[in-house]
Amino acid sequence: MNAIIVTGGDIDLSLLESYISKNKYTIVISVDAAVKKLEETGKLPNVMVGDFDTLADEKRLEYYAGLGIEIVRHNPVKDFSDTELAIDWAYKRNITEIVIFGALGRRFDHTFANILMLRKYKKLGVDITVVDRCNRIYVKSNPFILEKRLVWGKYISFFAVKEKVFIESLTGVAYPVENKYLDNIENPSLFISNEIVDDYMSVIFDGEILVVESRD
Template identity: 35%
Template sequence: MTKRVLIFSGGRLGKWALDEIKQGDILIGADRGAFFLAENGLQPDFSLGDFDSVAEYELEIIRQSSKTFLSFDPVMKDWTDTELAMNHAVQMCPSEIKLLGAIGTRFDHSLANLHLLYKCYQRAIPCTIVDETNDIRLIDHETEIDKGRYTHVSLLPFTHQVTGITLEGFRYPLHKATLTSGDSLGISNVVIGEKARISIETGLLLVIRSMD
């Protein structure tokens, strides 16, 4: 496995995103996410997309700042810029992928980016979507989570049904419960200690840690 890969997409980004970067990370900028890296004095390892969200002068800054620059036709492509970046990232077989700027004002893009977690799941690559107030991951097995800076934890079924959900260390525990698409039972739980444990038997579960 190679190093971590951080993908910067064109949604909401800020200083918090820069704080996620660790030495040795591979940085991929998707469309406007590449400009965010460049304008903050960082050199993307890869910048890619159709770049329809940047001005000409911004595109030139991206081109000059990037180690590798890949431009795609905005019409003759089958994937969003973020999925293009994800396809590039998974080919590296990294130890982990983080998606930043994957949530924004375009709900369709935000939802599509959420489903990219499944692309990583299929390849057994840990992947997290992170923004200023949320941490989102997809699990299929027992998982321990830290409370960290987050005030709430919500659980949503990614598959139609998730069975055998047991929660330990939460204000509202569950024992071998089932969540089905449309259920809101798993919304807004709270970790009561420093760590908590989630166990499931079948299905895929979205775990969303949020700051209120």
């Protein structure tokens, strides 16, 4: 099962609409007031999650409930962000693939927390991808191959999830690598802004890496 989550950060509405239309999702989840952004695309969620302090419109919530949309409401005084509560709702229903729109934006605290959640739920068996107009971000824990024509943009970057990760080989890129550590202390920017130059890129490593496909 898979899901798309729309949360409160910056969202390119045309990209969101296109993504929903071109991809099949079991369920669409909106977080707090992000339902307004979904409305602008002509879409409605299956589920709404949050404390709804940002939406702050009881009549609107009643209207959505009347349409058969499930409302999962939380106390504003809580230990988790609304976005994490939405991810957790999906996880507890055996959803194993999630794409999130609106996870990046002006609030760096929320952005950073959202990126950290990628690893938390990867360990629980959930593959989460954060998407915006310029970036596609996810965590990998096993060697993998990327096809150049399918990457999000021109650039591919890697970051160690823990302090360091041993990269056995990185091939098919402008700057190939053999037997080198990706180290957040010694060389945190060493593996950014590489480019795939062959039809496929391959990376073999030991550990967990954060992958960022990006474009200007």
